[in-house]
Amino acid sequence: MSTGKALQQSVMQQPEPGNSPKAGGRLARLFRTENMMLAPAIIVLASITIFPFFYLIYASFMNYALAIDDPTFAGLRNWVRLFKDPAVAHSWKVTLIYAVAGLALELVLGVGMALLLYSTPWGRNIFVTLWMLPIFVAPVVAGLLGWFLLNSSYGLYAWILQLLGLNIDIFGNASTALPAVILIDVWEWTPLITLIVLSGLQSLPTEPLEAAEVDGASYWQKLRYVILPLSARIIVVALLIRSMDIMRFIDKIFITTAGGPADSTKIIGMRLFEVAFRFMDIGYAAAIGLSMLFVTILLGQAFVKVMYGR
Amino acid sequence: MAGKQLLTRKLIARVFIYTALTIAMVWALMPIVWMVLSSLKTQAGMFSMPPKFIFKPTFSTYAFMFNEGNFGLFLKNSVIASLSSTFIALVLGTLGGYALARGNYKGAKHIAFWIISTRMTPIAAAIVPLYLIFAKFHLMGTALGLVIAYTTFNLPFALWMMMTFFAELPPDMEHAAMVDGATKFQAFYKIALPQVAPGLVATGILCLMFAWNDFAFASVFTSHKTQTIPVAVSLLVSQTGIAWGQAMATGTVIILPMLVAGLAVRKYLVRGLSMGAIK
Numbered sequence: 001m002s003t004g005k006a007l008q009q010s011v012m013q014q015p016e017p018g019n020s021p022k023a024g025g026r027l028a029r030l031f032r033t034e035n036m037m038l039a040p041a042i043i044v045l046a047s048i049t050i051f052p053f054f055y056l057i058y059a060s061f062m063n064y065a066l067a068i069d070d071p072t073f074a075g076l077r078n079w080v081r082l083f084k085d086p087a088v089a090h091s092w093k094v095t096l097i098y099a100v101a102g103l104a105l106e107l108v109l110g111v112g113m114a115l116l117l118y119s120t121p122w123g124r125n126i127f128v129t130l131w132m133l134p135i136f137v138a139p140v141v142a143g144l145l146g147w148f149l150l151n152s153s154y155g156l157y158a159w160i161l162q163l164l165g166l167n168i169d170i171f172g173n174a175s176t177a178l179p180a181v182i183l184i185d186v187w188e189w190t191p192l193i194t195l196i197v198l199s200g201l202q203s204l205p206t207e208p209l210e211a212a213e214v215d216g217a218s219y220w221q222k223l224r225y226v227i228l229p230l231s232a233r234i235i236v237v238a239l240l241i242r243s244m245d246i247m248r249f250i251d252k253i254f255i256t257t258a259g260g261p262a263d264s265t266k267i268i269g270m271r272l273f274e275v276a277f278r279f280m281d282i283g284y285a286a287a288i289g290l291s292m293l294f295v296t297i298l299l300g301q302a303f304v305k306v307m308y309g310r
Numbered sequence: 311m312a313g314k315q316l317l318t319r320k321l322i323a324r325v326f327i328y329t330a331l332t333i334a335m336v337w338a339l340m341p342i343v344w345m346v347l348s349s350l351k352t353q354a355g356m357f358s359m360p361p362k363f364i365f366k367p368t369f370s371t372y373a374f375m376f377n378e379g380n381f382g383l384f385l386k387n388s389v390i391a392s393l394s395s396t397f398i399a400l401v402l403g404t405l406g407g408y409a410l411a412r413g414n415y416k417g418a419k420h421i422a423f424w425i426i427s428t429r430m431t432p433i434a435a436a437i438v439p440l441y442l443i444f445a446k447f448h449l450m451g452t453a454l455g456l457v458i459a460y461t462t463f464n465l466p467f468a469l470w471m472m473m474t475f476f477a478e479l480p481p482d483m484e485h486a487a488m489v490d491g492a493t494k495f496q497a498f499y500k501i502a503l504p505q506v507a508p509g510l511v512a513t514g515i516l517c518l519m520f521a522w523n524d525f526a527f528a529s530v531f532t533s534h535k536t537q538t539i540p541v542a543v544s545l546l547v548s549q550t551g552i553a554w555g556q557a558m559a560t561g562t563v564i565i566l567p568m569l570v571a572g573l574a575v576r577k578y579l580v581r582g583l584s585m586g587a588i589k
Contacts, residue, residue: 033493033494034408034409034412034413035409037405037406038406038409038410040406041402041403041405041407041465042406044461045469048458048461048462049428049462051443052443055442055443056435056438056439059438059439059442116327116330116331116334119327121327127335130335130338130339131334131335132576132579133338133342133569134338134341134342135583136519136565136568136571136573137342137565137568138522138523138525138564138565139523139525140540140543141564144543144547144557144561145344145561146341148344148345148558149340149341153357154356156340156344159361187341191338192583196588199580200588234588237587237588238588241583241584241585248431248432251525251540254525255525255544255547269432269433269434272435273434276438276441282442285438286438289434289435289436289437290435293431293435296427296431296432296435300426300427304422304426306587307422307587308422
């Protein structure tokens with residue numbers, strides 16, 4: 001968001017590189033067609049994102065005692081609390097576990113599935129189509145389905161687990177609730193990793209693979225020394241996108257465990273929700289929100305770097 | 311001998327591939343299939359143990375939802391909010407995207423960074439300031455508030471996607487038209503726009519999907535009158551008893567249109583979900 005100003009400057013002041021020879025004066029350049037076409041989008045986007053961004057910073061220095069109308073100045077109180085609060089530290093830890101475990105599983109399964117589909121001789125298209133369906137499921141419905149299937153008294157998957165001798169209340173147990181919500185995320189988003197890696201595989205240059213084949217390389221050697229190094233950039237892009245998404249959404253956890261039991265699934269976004277709308281401590285929620293935004297911005301920067309730089 | 315060995319290995323590889331694929335498909339599709347099946351069962355039949363896969367389907371849950379409940383209203387709210395925000399994002403995003411692609415603006419990297427971090431802002435973090443602003447301007451519980459909230463992520467998305475589509479178009483035909491006397495805007499409207507029509511449709515469907523699937527924004531910004539179906543489904547669950555039959559039927563109504571629409575633009579799916587980083 002900080003680059004908004006830079007963008008506006010470049011929009012408003014950039015001299016046109018010579019494709020309108022007789023255009024005299026700054027005014028004509030300012031009102032050139034491109035600027036007039038870009039202005040509505042930039043104005044709307046700025047007013048619904050940059051303005052709220054500064055409002056968020058303002059709110060993080062205020063104290064909203066239940067009523068949101070008359071906040072009092074809180075100084076650095078919310079910020080000091082943010083760094084001292086063991087509950088927030090715990091939520092960041094849960095977020096990290098959720099992200100790392102989820103992404104690791106999605107990466108391994110997603111790449112594995114892409115390689116499998118890549119070498120499928122017949123019906124690849126149908127299998128890819130079926131495999132991608134979970135992507136379209138609303139996250140809140142994905143959470144609901146996980147809950148329904150794993151419900152200990154009538155869930156289909158819980159029933160299968162019971163046949164295998166595992167009789168536990170999955171979402172009611174601190175040690176199993178987090179793995180369960182991670183698996184729901186894995187169910188929905190592994191296919192995206194597969195699609196991304198598969199599209200990369202299909203556009204790989206054929207020469208290195210052919211050269212490896214001529215040299216008598218085995219499947220695993222080709223995978224290790226040709227396919228994976230060539231797809232590295234795509235895999236990094238996929239991981240960055242998914243990390244930002246994990247920061248973005250709370251729907252699955254909201255509907256299944258709401259962060260419980262015993263805070264075992266309370267990722268940072270869920271914590272913010274609770275601070276803001278259950279404890280009505282908007283100022284503190286704003287500080288938490290800015291810390292989340294900070295992480296997203298770091299990830300976004302890395303993403304743009306990977307996208308533009310080689 | 312060697313040839314036979316090779317053939318056996320190939321056969322083993324194929325058996326392995328199709329076995330693994332079958333397991334993967336069951337894992338991916340079972341929850342969806344089970345939801346649709348459950349929505350077609352009677353309330354008693356839903357909970358029978360062992361679970362039943364073959365039964366006489368009934369549409370009574372759907373009939374009940376549409377006739378007795380407010381489901382029709384929630385559905386309408388969802389359609390209005392997601393269509394409006396998609397429309398705004400597409401119009402502004404197409405105009406702006408073309409300008410970004412053709413305007414020779416410097417600092418494309420900065421623009422990219424700004425648009426992408428706006429698009430990826432955590433919903434929870436965006437909710438706080440919007441909540442305060444909406445409360446001030448009396449937008450809480452209104453459809454307009456929800457449309458604004460959805461536009462915060464759909465507009466940067468549309469702007470960025472349309473820019474990538476226009477940037478891929480060779481500008482020669484537009485230049486030729488301008489030599490023949492067309493204005494820049496006519497060149498955009500008559501020459502460039504028709505060529506990116508598939509990209510425009512794909513961008514629109516993805517915007518629609520992001521808004522339609524939203525739960526967090528709607529759960530805070532809507533009232534009973536403006537509630538969308540993802541919120542409705544969550545309320546079926548959080549109230550004392552869980553109306554699983556209705557929850558499964560509502561879930562089915564939420565996902566079926568998106569399955570159809572999503573598959574229709576599957577060619578652009580990776581591109582859309584990776585913010586154009588992967589084509």
